[in-house]
Amino acid sequence: MSRKPAGVRTEYIETETGNKVARKANLVGTQHIMLGGKTVIMADAMIRGDLARTAPTSSSSSSSGTAPGSNTAVFIGRYCFLSKGCCLRPRDASTRARHADDTPSAFTYMPLRLGDHVFVGESAIVQAAAIGSHVHVGKNVVIGEFAIIKDFVRVLDDTVIPANMVIPSFTVVAGQPARIVGEVPEGGHEAFELRELYRTVGNNPQPASV
Amino acid sequence: MASFTPYAYIQCPCVDSVPGSRSPDGASTPTSHSSPEDDERDFDPRSPRSNYSLYPIEYMLYCEDCHTVRCERCVTEEVVTLYCPSCLFEVGNSSVKTEGNRCTRSCFQCPICIGPLSVQSLESTPAAPEPSLLSADHATATGPAGPWILCCSYCNWNSSEIGVKFDKPQGIFAQLSKLRSGYDNHHSRYTSSGDGDTYPTKRDADGEPGSTKARFASLKSFYQTQMSNENPNSGLGSTMDYGYGSPGALSRIMSLYSGNTLSSAKPKSKPTIMREADTTKEGLFPAKLDDTSVMSGLRSAGYDGTATRAQVNVQVEEGARFATDLWPIPYVLRTKRTKRCPSCRHILSKPEAKVSNTRWRMRLIAGNYIPSITIKPLIPVGAPGGPTTHLLTPVKPVQYLLTFKNPIFETIKVTLATPAVTPGRFASKVTLLCPQFQIGANSDDYNLDEVLKDRDKDPQRKRSDTTGQQVEAGKEWDSGRNWVSVVVEVVPSSIQIEPKPTILKKLGEVDDLGPLREDEDIVEIPIFVHLEWEASADQVTGKDREDKETKEKKELAYWCALGIGRISPE
Ligand SMILES: [Zn+2]
Ligand SMILES: [Zn+2]
């Protein structure tokens, strides 16, 4: 596929299902990360698969591959795009216990789910419980724990979505803390499609069509 | 200022239309106003009126029956579903009428920062391991007990700061409104006794709930009785009929204005003057003229203890002055709406009714009917021979590529027109190098790779290879199966504010030497787009296109405003 001579390390690892993962991406606990295919992960993007439901110490034993789903920390759908320096971090349901005197018996990380066509902007931090399909998360956005983002949502740059917030479909949110600032227009649905963007990155990038 | 994204806005024909019902002459029908071919008229994208009619193509719908674009301002909307944006529960129409447009479950926004509030146990806030989120048995066994409070996860405000605690974690709205009316009642009584004004006895005796809702209800019933007493014939009609049109009310008003003349002429018909509400039972809410408590509050709480304008504005009830007067805000409901064409009433867009369903039953978007326009500099910023900054240099010609992409299955003939200079104080020169061209039809089996192959065949035509190709007047710059790129040349004006040379002035013209206004440094080109295509007669419905042979000539024309870039201030 690559035009580069054999032996030269390519910038991206391209998997059978069409994922393009930059070699400089920082994936921790890959056995707990599920990619739906055709997803792009750029350099310095971080996915904390190690924050799986069980205690992180036991996750190093690689027996978890037999039952995917039960122990998966991060689910990513098709045609997602994780920009440079973003971080996907499953939320830790035991954070509220941090101040407690008794240490929690087990880590209770809940899986983080991304739908299809989810764009995560540069340096964004995602700790949401779930992000739907056709969602655009801008640059430097912080999505707090337990937050739920439904389908067709545009999160503008530098937004901070507080923990527990629910963002309904077809809304545009911005601000610190986030508030709904607009509606996605009827003609704006196609802009969430990431097939085109997927083609323009990788070891053999195609020029953007008109 | 660092970057500027070029834009193309389309003007909706509703800009020069008056809604049919309100047309001043009354005779013109709503359909007679749309005359987009009227290119005699000038279009200034900067005029304040234009603000309301210019939209990006994504925001526009298209009516197939009227063959024109429609914007969000002119479409008529019908609510399909009302729902709470936080719990996503649907709210029935009847409950909206009785309960109002806010969520009546447990969804609240923080009064300080508008972040979402969640219900937490007051006891367990810092210590309990799992508040109510995991298994139910867990919750019942060791689950935290009340009292409960609302907590903000963003700014850490919680409702105990205003002394609000709940007995149970469900039905917070009802609990809160009960607390609120009790609070207001207590509050008003407390201040009135402190004021020592003329009303305390009355108010204490009445013991009316102090909420706005209750006051409104008592005012309404008071004035209704007043009116029916005054004029039994008209006042008894409907509850919304205030009886101003009745002869009794008219004579009363006449007597007020004309004074003695009327009453002396007809002494027997002198009406009894309507009394105003003067007790709290009747809904009177005396203004608190004594500000001593407010001043002492200010002294103790300081500036930080006062509520900001923004915080007061989002409160449900008015009159908050201190942070301690701010109450949790129940979420305002949102809607899913159907949109109709203003003139033919056909449905242009209709969402599925269910909140969770993001599909649309109908969605006639302009982008499927008229060509999209994208703008980019011919020579990208930073490229050899290209500009080094995103700002436009005054008096230095710069070329931009306008790419028109055809979404329909017919070839479109496009004719463009622009004024030679942009309107406004800073007139930039504009030249369209190819004002007339044809865009090929879109097709179902549209294949991106094929288009790319076409383009790669001829390296001379590659858009990035700008040095080899000369910009020729009257020629398209580049084209593909269903798109065409043309060049527009702009000579940006200087944005120095200086008097115009007298020789260039029109008679009586006065110099506008005011400071640079917002976005006045943007080169914005008004461009008139005229489209012509032949449509199969049945293309409207999209069925049996092949069967029909009859072709119909279609035309559409509209103004666009193209934002090219900002002029450097030098
Ligand atoms: Zn309109
Ligand atoms: Zn709600």
Ligand SMILES: [Zn+2]
């Ligand atoms: Zn807050």
Ligand SMILES: [Zn+2]
């Ligand atoms: Zn119509």
